[in-house]
Amino acid sequence: MERTPERPWLIRAFHNMIPAPRPAQRAREEESDEEPAVDGATVRPKLRHLAIVARDPEQLARFYTSVFAMELFHRDPDGSCFLSDGYLSLALIKHRLDGDIPVGMNHFGFHITDTAATSEALAAAGTPKPAERFTNRPFAEYRAMDPEGNWFDLSEHGFGGRRAQSGSAGRG
Structure with missing residues (x-):
């Protein structure tokens, strides 16, 4: 592609991945032969939360805070611990011996x-x-599943940590 005043250079760098177009952008691209616009009008959902069921959440919390400098921002009465690196929250959910969740x-x-x-x-x-x-x-606010049965949460207000929009800290 040649650079012109009407069409400035667009450089994208990705490492070991194929970037997925945003759903609205994908629909526009399918209807048009033009190069996709980079206008930021469509907001892509952000992966901001991971949850691990742990036998000893306190021990794992100590591990992640000491090795990766994560911040413990919430602890449940059952011993579940919630950490953040300021961007992503990590829920360490206490495993129940009587439960069927591995x-x-x-x-x-x-x-x-x-x-x-x-x-x-x-x-x-x-x-x-x-x-x-x-x-x-x-x-x-919501729990959903992908086509293979993997669970994921949906939240409009975020998952807590230092950047919580609603002032709460949390987990999904």
């Missing part, structure tokens, strides 16, 4: 701008409608 990766969470639009996109992709989260934690 230890390890449990779910992840997206910070989104529009729950209704995201729900419509999920339905169009053939996944179940997101379910409202009924929990005493004011963090993620």
Whole structure:
């Protein structure tokens, strides 16, 4: 592609990944032969939360705070610990011996701008409608699943840590 005053250079750098176009941008690209615009008009959901079911959340919290300088910003009465690096929150959920949920990766969470639009996109992709989260934690509002059954949370207000928009700290 040649650089002209009407078409300035656009440089994108990615490492070991193929960037996915935003859903609205993808639809525009399919309708047009033109190069996609980089206008920032469509806000991409942000992956901001990971949750691990742990046998000893306190021990893991000490590990992540000492090795990776993460900040412990919330502790539940059951011993679950919530950490942040200032960008992503990490929930270390206390494993219950009587539960059927295994230890390890449990779910992840997206910070989104529009729950209704995201729900419509999920339905169009053939996944179940997101379910409202009924929990005493004011963090993620909805839980959904991808086509392979992996759980993820949806939150318009964020997942806590130092950059919490609503002033709460949290987990999904």
